Amino acid sequence: MTSTSRRSVLFYILIAIAGFRGGSSHAAAAADAEVHRLQSTWEAIKFGVPEGDVQTAKMTALGEDADAVAARFPDSPEVLIWDGIITSERASMASAFSALGLAKRARDILERAYQMAPAELDAGAPTSLGVLYYRVPGFPIGFGDSAKARQLLEQAVKLAPTGLDAWYFYGDFLYDQKEYSKAAEAFHARVYGVDQSARMLEQAKRMNEVAVSSGRMVLVQGPFSPLPWIDEMFNKVLLVNVVYFFDSDGRDISEVYRVLRSGGRAVIYVTSRESMTKWPFAGPETHKLYDRNEILDLLVDAGFQPSDIAIEDVRLPFGIKGLLATAVKSFCAPAASVARYGQAPGVRATNGATMRTPQCQPDTATASGRTPGQSGASTGGGSPPRQRHQLREPGRPTWRCRDRLP
16 A cells, blocks of 8 residues: 555544544534433423423423433433433322332433443432432332432432532431431531522622532522422521512412421511611512511411411611511421412422321411400501411410321
8 A cells, every 4th residue: 555545544534533523522412402401391390380280291291202312312321311310200290000110210211321420410320319219119019228229329429529419319318217417417508599690699609609619509590480499408498688579479489488398497587668668769669568467478378387487576777677587397288278279388299109298277266366466456547457367376276287297
């Protein structure tokens, strides 16, 4: 072979290699686009569509779409992870008859992704597999295995030391195993924040640079409804000068209830209506103002029980008056909330076994409709309007659960 021929052969080999790399790069970009689409659609269905037949139908259609994408990109661990997550979600919404079959399919898909790249997507494969192994019933009903779940989730937090999902589900597993001190360590000092303003978010990141860089703080830009987090994720939710901007139909405050764990605490501060009506920048076109009764209504309508809410007056400099409201999410939901929403707030479905927050009922009949501390006589200007909900006071009913979740 002449030198010219050798150069020609080498040239064609280089062209072939370049073409292969170009095709591979194009396929990877296409797979990434599909992963983003699947994830966005899953979030929209999971958090934006009310639970029920419509949500189940949409998730089923997305699952079939994800299966088709996985068939096109069988070597993409990211695609397989999302196919497995969506299939797991379908199992959680399915009837008992088909849930286990879908859970097994999800396990097999995630096992393939795990063998390819266990660290991909912040250890998405071992995290999702671990969740399946501790939420699916064990032998003889299903394949659940707490020892295997522990092994996978411990590996996940090592592979993704700042991963949101890995640490959350590891902590949730430990809590489920009644290892409360270890669960507290898993959740310890991890703070999440959301703001629609990119400018405010950048300011928060600068002020908390060390916490953000270490993974102890995660700040997200986006709307309040839906929040980009799963049900019952947080032990505490803090809202300071926020609820003025909540929507009027209750979606935003319902998101607070959704992401708060049973037994968790929400704390809200607002400057009172009495003070803010004097400020020209706080008009009805920009701010929703609150008095004690309106804050109480806001929280009760979200699902909190009146007996679990406390509201304190706060005196600030220059005569400004504020309100500090604290609400604890009960382990049971009042029957009034069930009647309003058709199901108890905080319902979670796990691999076909729907777990409903037990309903509460009053131990005694409702007492008088007076506001706490209010006498029967009014002070000037006639009687104040009666509030729709009352805080707990002597003689008012306490709430009890018919059943308590384990």
